[in-house]
Amino acid sequence: MTEGIILKSALSVWWRNFSMYSKIWKLNLLPNFFEPVFFLLGLGLGVGFYIPQIAGVPYPIFITPGLIAIAAMNGASFESTYNVFVRMNYNRVYDGVLATPVNEAEIVLGEIFWAVTRSWIYGGAFYIITCLFGYVPSWWSVGVLVILILTGYLFATIGMAFSFTIPAIDLFSVYFTIFLTPLMIFSDTFFPLQERLGPDWMWIAELTPLFHCVRLTRAFTTGHFSNILIWDIIYIVGLGVFFHWLTLKQFKKRIHQPAR
Amino acid sequence: MAILIAEKLTKYFDGFCAVNAVDFEVAKGQCFGFLGPNGAGKTTTIKMIYGALAPTSGRLQVFGLPPQENRRSVNRRLGVVHQKDILEETVSAWDNLIMQGRYYGFSKQQTHSRGEFLLNMLQLLDRADESVFRYSGGMKRRLSIAKGLLNEPELLLLDEPTTGLDPQARLLMWNKLKEVKQNGTSILLTTHYMHEAEFLCDDLIIIDHGKIIARGSPKALIEKYGCKNLEEVFLELTGRELRDE
Incomplete structure (x- = not known):
């Protein structure tokens, strides 16, 4: 396709998802607020009772940035995996859209916009709740709302590239258990990774995606910034752009298969 | 005036030929029928017309433009009704x-x-x-x-519009499609119901295994093959074996 991208066309794809979501927004939105409450009660107050200090801060304050980043990762991931797969293969939404003036690149972009939106709602809800609990010490933390967009973009593109490549919906359980679960646990989220892994092995953490999102989120919730954050942003944008490109490639390949 | 021209239109999928050097033209204001059993290449052709699939070879022009390179402007003037409701x-x-x-x-x-x-x-x-x-x-x-x-749209693509409908619903649909045509919209219709083609189409082609095996108006085809109706012409030409493609 040599026709380029019209933003309004991409937004029409976003709008379709938004209007389907908004029909039952109360049902959709509410769980996003309950989940952080459960996490903060169970981990923050429950486990936190036995761990008064970790890496120099109270336990709930330590885990807050990780939990916000995980929420954003999950929001983008559910949307870009199961929902995208169902729209593609069961509801055949894209077959319909491709018969209109909207092109492949615009569909992919619109879907990424939407996954980022969902991710932002998930992570944003988590952020608001942690503020209410008093676990976010810095005013800089409003910047988290921008970091959520980066986190959403990265996991939206990775998830979508996977969705447009796999042949069957069952493979998402592999994606969630083998890929996302270890990221959730080992990305400096629940314990200080550097202390356990040691400086010689930190390069492994530097390779993984959620680690960078957590470090950025932590910088904003605590208000402690350093130059390493530039590397985090480069990593997220770079990998995101790569998977964005791969998503479009895989999407085109998928829709150019024989008519069914 | 032709609003759609296909010349030697061909589509291969990994060595499998879905559409084989098909020639046809749809004139403005016409209802053009694309008849064939399952697996004849009907849906593949429709997808090429709205630019979702690229032809392997041959020429395809919709409103005077190759649709693949002009998706936006072609699809703005095109309406598509898919085989399965989306x-x-x-x-x-x-x-x-x-x-x-x-x-x-x-x-x-x-x-x-x-x-x-x-x-x-x-x-x-x-x-x-x-x-x-x-x-x-x-x-x-x-x-x-x-x-x-x-x-x-100036041209409406209908991919098997009445498959799965009961006779009453089908009849209503046919009357509505006649109305659409009278309102000035040209139609390209794929079907394997011969009654439908007889009722709606001014001109048609019968394709099988991606190749055109007959063309003409329903009336002319019935006369040419000496059959009672289009159904007989179709079975005469495509054979009576079951298609499980």
Whole structure:
């Protein structure tokens, strides 16, 4: 396709998802607020009772940035995996859209916009709740709302590239258990990774995606910034752009298969 | 004047030939039939016309343009009704049309004024606020037609529009499609119902295994092969074996 991208066309794809979501927004939105409450009660107050200090801060304050980043990762991931797969293969939404003036690149972009939106709602809800609990010490933390967009973009593109490549919906359980679960646990989220892994092995953490999102989120919730954050942003944008490109490639390949 | 020209149009998928050097033209104002058993290459051809598939070789021109390179301008003037309804069943007919309108850049108001005419014509207006999952099969098909006509296309592509409908629903659909044609929209129709082709088509081709095996008006074909109706012509030409493709 040599026709380029019209933003309004991409937004029409976003709008379709938004209007389907908004029909039952109360049902959709509410769980996003309950989940952080459960996490903060169970981990923050429950486990936190036995761990008064970790890496120099109270336990709930330590885990807050990780939990916000995980929420954003999950929001983008559910949307870009199961929902995208169902729209593609069961509801055949894209077959319909491709018969209109909207092109492949615009569909992919619109879907990424939407996954980022969902991710932002998930992570944003988590952020608001942690503020209410008093676990976010810095005013800089409003910047988290921008970091959520980066986190959403990265996991939206990775998830979508996977969705447009796999042949069957069952493979998402592999994606969630083998890929996302270890990221959730080992990305400096629940314990200080550097202390356990040691400086010689930190390069492994530097390779993984959620680690960078957590470090950025932590910088904003605590208000402690350093130059390493530039590397985090480069990593997220770079990998995101790569998977964005791969998503479009895989999407085109998928829709150019024989008519069914 | 031809609004669609296919010359030696060919499509291969990994060595499998789905459409084999097909030649045809659709004239403005015409209802053109694309007849063939399952696996004849009908849907593949439709997908090439709206630019979702690239031809392997041959020439395809829609409104004088190759659709693959001109997706945006061609599809703006084209309406497509897919073989299987692509509808959001949990929301209303109106919501479905508004979503469709967005793809063309229409505002809610623009969709509303055009949609009202279409829903009325297709006898859906009084139930247009209901969730689509309550609709009968015939109503869902008519809503798909309304979606396909929303952008006031010059050419409407109908991929097996009455498959799965009961005889009453089919008859209503045929009458509605006649009306669409009378309103000035050209139609390209794929079907394997010969009655449908006899009722609606001015001109048609019969294809099998991706190749054209007969062409002409329904009347001319019946006369040429000395058959009672188009159904007999079709079976005569495509054979009587079962197709499980």
